[in-house]
Amino acid sequence: MTASDTAASSGDCLERNAWICGEYVSEYWPDIATALRAHVVLTVVSVVLGMLIAFPLALLVRRWPRTGIPVIGSTTVLYTIPSLAMFAILQPWTGLDPSTVVIGLTLYSLTILVGNMLAGLRAVPADAVEAARGMGYGPVRLLFGVELPLALPTIMAGLRVATVSTVALTTVGAVVGSGGLGNLIQSGIDTQFKAQVLTASVLCVLLAIGFDLLLLLVQRLLTPWERTGARRRWKRDSPFVPGPTADVGIDDTRAHPKAVA
Numbered sequence: 001m002t003a004s005d006t007a008a009s010s011g012d013c014l015e016r017n018a019w020i021c022g023e024y025v026s027e028y029w030p031d032i033a034t035a036l037r038a039h040v041v042l043t044v045v046s047v048v049l050g051m052l053i054a055f056p057l058a059l060l061v062r063r064w065p066r067t068g069i070p071v072i073g074s075t076t077v078l079y080t081i082p083s084l085a086m087f088a089i090l091q092p093w094t095g096l097d098p099s100t101v102v103i104g105l106t107l108y109s110l111t112i113l114v115g116n117m118l119a120g121l122r123a124v125p126a127d128a129v130e131a132a133r134g135m136g137y138g139p140v141r142l143l144f145g146v147e148l149p150l151a152l153p154t155i156m157a158g159l160r161v162a163t164v165s166t167v168a169l170t171t172v173g174a175v176v177g178s179g180g181l182g183n184l185i186q187s188g189i190d191t192q193f194k195a196q197v198l199t200a201s202v203l204c205v206l207l208a209i210g211f212d213l214l215l216l217l218v219q220r221l222l223t224p225w226e227r228t229g230a231r232r233r234w235k236r237d238s239p240f241v242p243g244p245t246a247d248v249g250i251d252d253t254r255a256h257p258k259a260v261a
Helices: 003-009 022-027 029-063 065-080 083-094 098-122 126-134 139-176 181-191 194-222 224-237
Strands: none
Touching: 022 029, 022 194, 029 065, 029 098, 029 139, 029 181, 029 194, 065 098, 083 098, 083 139, 098 139, 126 139, 139 181, 139 194, 181 194, 194 224
């Protein structure tokens, strides 16, 4: 029996180049952890920058609706540019640097973030705004104290979509050497290292799910009135279930003669 046959019979998944291999995770964990950290940093920085740019753009469009076509149109056009082409366009100015990926991902997030912020702000009830103005709220206090809290569910929904999308698009940054887990996927494809490709891909999925659940938790913490309103709607819309004391059409005056007195 050869050495390779012995390794295969003993279950050496690295030797067999298996898709699922715990030995790969334990042996290459430092490289995996480094790529995972880079992926998280690229995603968070890109989404935060996208939020900082999208917020004033949404306010601009709400204040001057005529700017909606150029602003929304521009963000949509940017989103349609293929990621490989985007990084190739940016590379002459930014070089093979993580900033190339961050700028590209930030631009991609704008179409989702601007649209949801604008939709959330426009959906704020007019009577709530008028009531706040009647109480002496100025423009800044009105925005941050009334409008943004009421628009928060819609804004957070857009943020969740943008974040999950950014996690996926970050992997394409491997073409410039700054793709986080995408670097592992690319090198695994080049060397046909199955365990590396599968592990990095699964981590990308888990990272996207983790970000989505985290943002959902933040949304629930920031909007407690949504949970209260949902419970009230459930009680109001719940089906009628007759019980011992329910009114099911029985003549109570006959069932309880003392009630006539």
